[in-house]
Amino acid sequence: MGVAIEVRDISKQFKLYNERYTSLKERVIHGGKMPFTPFWALKDVNVDINEGETFGILGRNGCGKSTLLKCVAGILKPTSGEIRVRGSLAAMLELGAGFQPELSGRDNIYLNGSLLGLSRSEIDKRFDDIVAFAELEQFIDNQVKFYSSGMYVRLGFAVAVNVEPDVLLVDEVLAVGDAAFQRKCLDHVKRFQREGRTIVVVSHGTDTIRQNCSRAMVMNHGKVLTVDEPGEAIRVYLADLLGVGTIEGSESGGIEGNVFHFGTVTADHGGSGTRTHLYPGESLTIMAELDSLAPVENAIATIAIHDDTNELVFASDPDDPSCQMEVPVGGGQIRFDFPEVPLLDGTYSVSVGIRSLTETAIFDWKDQVTTFEVANPGRATGRVRLLPAVSFRHRSSGHTGEVPVIDSLGGISGAPVAENIIS
Amino acid sequence: MSVGAVEPAPGGSPQDKPTGAAPPPQAPPDVERPRLGDGEGDGEAVAIGGSTRFVPGSSNRQVTVVNGKVQLGQRLKDLWTNRDLLVLLVRTELKVKYKNSVLGYLWSMLNPALVLAIYYVVFKIIARNHQPNFAIWLFAGLLVWNLFNNAAMSSTTVVVGKAGIVKKVAFPRELLALSVAGVALVLFAIQVVVLILAMLLFGVHPAYEYVALLPLGLLALLIFTGAVSIFLSAVNVYLRDTQHLTEVLLMAWFWGTCIVYTYGQIFLSGFSKSHPILKWGQYVYLLNPITPIVMTFQRAIYGVTQYSYLPPNSQPHTKPTIYHVLPTWSVGTFGLLLVGVLVVSVGLFFLSLIVFGRLEGNFAEEL
Numbered sequence: 001m002g003v004a005i006e007v008r009d010i011s012k013q014f015k016l017y018n019e020r021y022t023s024l025k026e027r028v029i030h031g032g033k034m035p036f037t038p039f040w041a042l043k044d045v046n047v048d049i050n051e052g053e054t055f056g057i058l059g060r061n062g063c064g065k066s067t068l069l070k071c072v073a074g075i076l077k078p079t080s081g082e083i084r085v086r087g088s089l090a091a092m093l094e095l096g097a098g099f100q101p102e103l104s105g106r107d108n109i110y111l112n113g114s115l116l117g118l119s120r121s122e123i124d125k126r127f128d129d130i131v132a133f134a135e136l137e138q139f140i141d142n143q144v145k146f147y148s149s150g151m152y153v154r155l156g157f158a159v160a161v162n163v164e165p166d167v168l169l170v171d172e173v174l175a176v177g178d179a180a181f182q183r184k185c186l187d188h189v190k191r192f193q194r195e196g197r198t199i200v201v202v203s204h205g206t207d208t209i210r211q212n213c214s215r216a217m218v219m220n221h222g223k224v225l226t227v228d229e230p231g232e233a234i235r236v237y238l239a240d241l242l243g244v245g246t247i248e249g250s251e252s253g254g255i256e257g258n259v260f261h262f263g264t265v266t267a268d269h270g271g272s273g274t275r276t277h278l279y280p281g282e283s284l285t286i287m288a289e290l291d292s293l294a295p296v297e298n299a300i301a302t303i304a305i306h307d308d309t310n311e312l313v314f315a316s317d318p319d320d321p322s323c324q325m326e327v328p329v330g331g332g333q334i335r336f337d338f339p340e341v342p343l344l345d346g347t348y349s350v351s352v353g354i355r356s357l358t359e360t361a362i363f364d365w366k367d368q369v370t371t372f373e374v375a376n377p378g379r380a381t382g383r384v385r386l387l388p389a390v391s392f393r394h395r396s397s398g399h400t401g402e403v404p405v406i407d408s409l410g411g412i413s414g415a416p417v418a419e420n421i422i423s
Numbered sequence: 424m425s426v427g428a429v430e431p432a433p434g435g436s437p438q439d440k441p442t443g444a445a446p447p448p449q450a451p452p453d454v455e456r457p458r459l460g461d462g463e464g465d466g467e468a469v470a471i472g473g474s475t476r477f478v479p480g481s482s483n484r485q486v487t488v489v490n491g492k493v494q495l496g497q498r499l500k501d502l503w504t505n506r507d508l509l510v511l512l513v514r515t516e517l518k519v520k521y522k523n524s525v526l527g528y529l530w531s532m533l534n535p536a537l538v539l540a541i542y543y544v545v546f547k548i549i550a551r552n553h554q555p556n557f558a559i560w561l562f563a564g565l566l567v568w569n570l571f572n573n574a575a576m577s578s579t580t581v582v583v584g585k586a587g588i589v590k591k592v593a594f595p596r597e598l599l600a601l602s603v604a605g606v607a608l609v610l611f612a613i614q615v616v617v618l619i620l621a622m623l624l625f626g627v628h629p630a631y632e633y634v635a636l637l638p639l640g641l642l643a644l645l646i647f648t649g650a651v652s653i654f655l656s657a658v659n660v661y662l663r664d665t666q667h668l669t670e671v672l673l674m675a676w677f678w679g680t681c682i683v684y685t686y687g688q689i690f691l692s693g694f695s696k697s698h699p700i701l702k703w704g705q706y707v708y709l710l711n712p713i714t715p716i717v718m719t720f721q722r723a724i725y726g727v728t729q730y731s732y733l734p735p736n737s738q739p740h741t742k743p744t745i746y747h748v749l750p751t752w753s754v755g756t757f758g759l760l761l762v763g764v765l766v767v768s769v770g771l772f773f774l775s776l777i778v779f780g781r782l783e784g785n786f787a788e789e790l
Contacts (some may be wrong), residue, residue, distance in 0.1 A: 023664035077784030097591035
């Protein structure tokens, strides 16, 4: 398998000027000096992207992923290093970037196609395909300035994908148009993949990367954090993005002189030890140390789990009798055992609380005191891991041919399988 | 290797060949996805849904290298391969500016016509210039100057004005500057038509043997204009007042070229022939690349190098005074001068491409 894009020691320096003098007059007045702070948007980036691969680039804002894409596309020139691209290349950094509002859709197809490197005769050949793809047959001779924003991006996408490049660079533009058009775009991307073209996608959407990419790279501060399978890369990305473990003990309700006082809260799961994350469906135990100044007979413990967007995923029933316990003087350890965590990837924070059923003054809680991470090696997306059994039933006869089709999760999000996949 | 036929990959298992009918299932990441040809020379044609366009793994695929260097040869090659785009950019500009209508183009003639009218009124009527067919003389020089002036003026803002494309699409950006010269060339062509009509109207005969030099002059003018446009378009990204500076410089340049006045008025009068500074000054004067081009156009279009003038109320038997407007150089001399301008222009063109290449690297950041 050949290498489609070879990135060798690429560095790109931007100059952050304290004050920018954009005219000769100002330059002369200030003696030609412009104080600046060098900022390395990319620092010694090395990566090989294989032919036929769909390669994702993840990273938080300002990590240099778009800069890298622009360097590969030739829009920006690297300060040092070299990029070799085999074959024709088209970049979709912004749909319809080259459109002239005053021109008709027809003229814009020719203009944009030429900007992407097609000759006139090549565009002639593809013109009908482009128009059909964009679903703009009626409006193709109207000025683009009268197009709706949906029509505008549809035309932009149609031109870009019909360039049929060997290497396609995409910067977070996959989500355009209505659902039907998105479906079509995705089909087109899939066809590109089948044809063995190379696609490089920059996205914040972990779902896009997980479902479409064969490998992904995570960047941070202009450097490569990792190049790995999408599942693992997304885990690294989320860990980088959220800074796992930094929100420990963020807030405690511990009131001076209160009976209860929470100590350390830890999460123990199948992934503890060598790996720091668990796979969907594995077990999880939350252990909370509790000090108690007095014996409390009818204490009730509660637990809540929030996801990385601080959305509540689960909170236990505050009056659940099964959570009632007797706490002696001195305290002990409260254990919350989850035999199976049916969550997909993400970082989840745990909050714990305890109170007396009868005396309102006796309580303690700790908000988001510990976190656990679920890494999903499979291609299923969303929050929850559901395992539907899929079958097919013939319409005419009542015959139930129990034909399992494909487990919608690909049968790969289960813990034991996942173990195999990663190791 | 024929595109369109499905050929077995050398030594490849059938599984290695994807077809439209069997898309790869949602495979777990560790399962090797169906891969295409191994890139060892032979590519593999893949037919998908009846359309076969793409040959993966073909070793003859062109390698594009992106690095910090400026490769002049590559730039020139890119310009040539993108010539369709240049034509399209010019057409776009014309369409947007003049709406492709006759009235639109007539409108574009308003400015040069006005300039011509003003100079005519000021110099012919107010200053009582007695040069015959002075309008044609003016027109011949302005024709050249307008092309250069239009392109240079619009080139300063072309990259900044097209920031949207420059920041998002990769293409040889010099084309933007050259497109401005292309638009100026179209306007030039329209003016030529008007000029020919005017010559027929006034009964002015061109010097036919010099007309053959005009294509060479136009070529030199276009290359020189292209060089200046490319340079200015890049510099204005970094120094935004270049456009204002250019306006002033162009005005000085205009009056430093024999367009409104004649070359003969300065260098061919009896006084200047004896004056040592003017005697050698003409060589300096001719270093301005626009001057030889303007003079060639004037020589060919205006047709004569001198005229005689007798004041209307002068004494009988007074001999009319001879006024020289242009040197009596042969076609060869003019040709040689133009070749010199051409060589210099080509050199400047390469130089401006290099400067553009160095500055272009940070366009996306500066805009």
